[in-house]
Amino acid sequence: MEQAVEGEYRAFMTGNEAVAWAALAAGAHYMFGYPITPQNEIMHLWRRLGSQYERGFLQTEDELAAGFATIGAVVSGKVAFSATAGPGSVLFQEPLSMAEMMRLPVVVVVQQRGGPSTATVIYSQQELTLTCFGGNGEGLRLVYSTASHQELYDYTIKAFHNAWRYRFPTFVLGDGYQAKMREALVLYDPGERGIGPVPAKPIFHSQRRGAEKPLLHLRNSFSVEEELGEVLERHLDDYARAVPALVEHEFFGEPDGALLVVAHGVVGRAARQAVQELRREGRRVNYFRPITLRPFPEQALREALQLSGGSVLVAESAEGQLGNLVRLAASAEGLPDFRSYYRPGVGITAEEIKEAVLNERAVDAALLE
Amino acid sequence: MSELSMPRCWNKDSKPHRFCPGCGHGLVLKALGLAVDELGLEERLVFACDIGCSLLAWDFFTFPCMQTHHGRTIPVAVGLKRASPDLVAVAYMGDGGGYSIGLQHLFSAALRSDPITAILVNNTVYAMTGGQMAPTTLPGQKTETTPFGREESDTGLPFKGPETLAAVVQPEAYLARGTVARVPLLKKMIKKALERQLQGSFAFVEALSTCPTNWRTSAADTWSFLEQRMSRYYRPGEIATAGREES
Numbered sequence: 001m002e003q004a005v006e007g008e009y010r011a012f013m014t015g016n017e018a019v020a021w022a023a024l025a026a027g028a029h030y031m032f033g034y035p036i037t038p039q040n041e042i043m044h045l046w047r048r049l050g051s052q053y054e055r056g057f058l059q060t061e062d063e064l065a066a067g068f069a070t071i072g073a074v075v076s077g078k079v080a081f082s083a084t085a086g087p088g089s090v091l092f093q094e095p096l097s098m099a100e101m102m103r104l105p106v107v108v109v110v111q112q113r114g115g116p117s118t119a120t121v122i123y124s125q126q127e128l129t130l131t132c133f134g135g136n137g138e139g140l141r142l143v144y145s146t147a148s149h150q151e152l153y154d155y156t157i158k159a160f161h162n163a164w165r166y167r168f169p170t171f172v173l174g175d176g177y178q179a180k181m182r183e184a185l186v187l188y189d190p191g192e193r194g195i196g197p198v199p200a201k202p203i204f205h206s207q208r209r210g211a212e213k214p215l216l217h218l219r220n221s222f223s224v225e226e227e228l229g230e231v232l233e234r235h236l237d238d239y240a241r242a243v244p245a246l247v248e249h250e251f252f253g254e255p256d257g258a259l260l261v262v263a264h265g266v267v268g269r270a271a272r273q274a275v276q277e278l279r280r281e282g283r284r285v286n287y288f289r290p291i292t293l294r295p296f297p298e299q300a301l302r303e304a305l306q307l308s309g310g311s312v313l314v315a316e317s318a319e320g321q322l323g324n325l326v327r328l329a330a331s332a333e334g335l336p337d338f339r340s341y342y343r344p345g346v347g348i349t350a351e352e353i354k355e356a357v358l359n360e361r362a363v364d365a366a367l368l369e
Numbered sequence: 370m371s372e373l374s375m376p377r378c379w380n381k382d383s384k385p386h387r388f389c390p391g392c393g394h395g396l397v398l399k400a401l402g403l404a405v406d407e408l409g410l411e412e413r414l415v416f417a418c419d420i421g422c423s424l425l426a427w428d429f430f431t432f433p434c435m436q437t438h439h440g441r442t443i444p445v446a447v448g449l450k451r452a453s454p455d456l457v458a459v460a461y462m463g464d465g466g467g468y469s470i471g472l473q474h475l476f477s478a479a480l481r482s483d484p485i486t487a488i489l490v491n492n493t494v495y496a497m498t499g500g501q502m503a504p505t506t507l508p509g510q511k512t513e514t515t516p517f518g519r520e521e522s523d524t525g526l527p528f529k530g531p532e533t534l535a536a537v538v539q540p541e542a543y544l545a546r547g548t549v550a551r552v553p554l555l556k557k558m559i560k561k562a563l564e565r566q567l568q569g570s571f572a573f574v575e576a577l578s579t580c581p582t583n584w585r586t587s588a589a590d591t592w593s594f595l596e597q598r599m600s601r602y603y604r605p606g607e608i609a610t611a612g613r614e615e616s
């Protein structure tokens with residue numbers, strides 16, 4: 001397979017293009033996809049470049065098939081992925097539940113759009129809960145929420161690596177804004193940065209004569225509840241053990257904080273700018289952005305809260321999907337002084353977050369001075 | 370009633386409609402409107418449309434419309450009709466919605482001979498999402514996901530819907546393929562398809578249609594693609610259903 005990205009160089013492209021290049025650079029072998037806005041261009045570019053770099057593509061009959069075909073590919077030991085959004089993500093939950101049960105390293109890029117149902121093709125942050133907990137299980141998944149094209153590139157590569165290292169279905173959660181806007185980033189060959197090839201190997205071994213590995217029977221159903229209970233316990237243990245190495249976040253602020261602004265994804269950019277400006281104006285506001293939504297950086301959030309007087313404001317383009325994770329994480333040390341700026345399905349600017357911080361009646365403005 | 374006039378059951382408040390100039394969807398909906406007018410079914414009709422460019426027709430008529438999920442229009446129409454048999458159910462969808470993601474529903478409704486009228490617009494692409502391959506994309510045709518032309522060895526042959534359904538429907542069902550190049554004939558087919566529903570059988574009309582936006586064609590090239598290439602592969606006409614097997 002030909003190396004798609006050599007050395008490193010600056011580029012200016014859409015987020016969808018950045019994802020396709022990242023998958024090529026990571027050495028992904030196959031993509032299965034079904035058209036849906038706003039992820040289409042990942043598929044289009046992959047299809048075009050794929051033939052140049054000897055990568056496969058199939059447009060399947062729907063998202064169920066795209067998900068299950070990706071499962072088939074990874075079981076055979078190939079790095080494979082898909083991309084989807086909105087109602088497509090909903091259909092992906094069936095194959096992803098199976099991937100979760102069988103610990104299969106399926107990677108899916110989700111470019112969130114408005115919901116529920118068909119709603120808008122534009123943007124939202126309403127697919128957080130679905131992506132983290134969509135199956136009929138415990139949500140043993142890895143979910144990266146990106147805030148820039150560089151992160152889309154970096155975390156798409158990382159998603160392949162960690163999916164195969166830890167064997168949990170792994171997601172890159174972007175959105176329509178990130179998918180469609182153009183931005184500068186550095187493309188690089190992961191190998192030259194010491195990131196080796198994705199540790200992929202066949203999960204399913206055929207009973208070839210002389211094969212080193214025994215025949216492996218993968219299954220997805222159990223006869224008695226205790227049997228399932230034992231398997232799940234093992235999976236939950238594996239997950240819990242992996243958490244410290246997986247959780248990632250971004251924080252800045254001072255120990256004198258009086259309020260912590262929490263946002264993820266593209267809203268994190270607005271929050272960062274808002275907090276920087278508020279700080280310049282002498283307000284004691286801190287900033288926290290979870291990069292992994294699942295597992296959630298709970299410990300880091302609690303530490304950030306301690307530096308922020310136990311007060312938090314969550315901003316998101318959904319009605320409390322991030323807010324609930326924040327509340328849950330913070331509640332280990334007593335409920336925080338909680339505020340929210342929720343705009344389901346609608347974009348959020350730095351000015352709006354600034355205003356939300358300053359206008360919040362419950363926030364004692366003096367405290368912030 | 371003149372074929373030139375606007376059907377009575379068109380909702381004038383939603384006109385001019387939202388389709389691109391040169392789009393065939395408006396002509397299919399005109400044929401449907403005229404057929405409904407002639408049969409006097411306006412009061413009983415419920416129109417369900419898919420996600421695809423068909424969704425742009427959500428307020429197209431004066432009768433009630435239900436915009437559904439991509440690919441799921443047929444089961445919605447089936448539920449409606451089973452629970453309220455006095456209603457006349459029309460399911461309107463694209464070739465992606467009907468022949469790809471929703472094919473199992475089209476097939477199952479045909480197998481059961483659910484008395485609904487399904488109308489499918491064959492424009493050889495996924496139009497609304499920007500022109501990807503559809504099951505109906507012609508051999509060699511370039512789309513966003515077949516940038517070098519559709520190859521049979523990789524993605525198979527274009528899907529012939531009515532011909533395929535002919536093998537599984539009951540003899541009383543109605544199957545036809547019309548074209549927006551001949552609206553009066555298309556109207557006749559849709560009229561028969563509505564009548565067949567009233568008689569208690571499944572009815573399906575595929576309409577060959579145009580999408581100059583995704584084909585990236587001029588007016589003349591659009592028409593020749595429809596009349597030459599598409600009509601040659603997809604023969605317009607009624608499709609005979611298989612007879613009842615002796616048992």
Ligand SMILES: Cc1ncc(C[n+]2csc(CCOP(=O)(O)OP(=O)(O)O)c2C)c(N)n1
Pocket residue numbers: 034035036037063087088091118420421422423438439462463464465466467490492494495496497498503
């Ligand atoms: C579950 C799901 N997957 C994908 C989509 C995205 N989508 C919207 S319209 C469409 C295809 C439309 O093509 P077609 O049915 O041929 O209708 P046309 O636009 O060509 O008339 C797709 C894939 C969706 N809305 N829902």
Ligand code: SF4
Pocket residue numbers: 387388389390391392393394422492496497579580581582583
């Ligand atoms: S994109 Fe194509 S099918 Fe859709 S409205 Fe425009 S011409 Fe019609």
Ligand SMILES: [Mg+2]
Pocket residue numbers: 421463464465490491492493494495496503
């Ligand atoms: Mg179509």
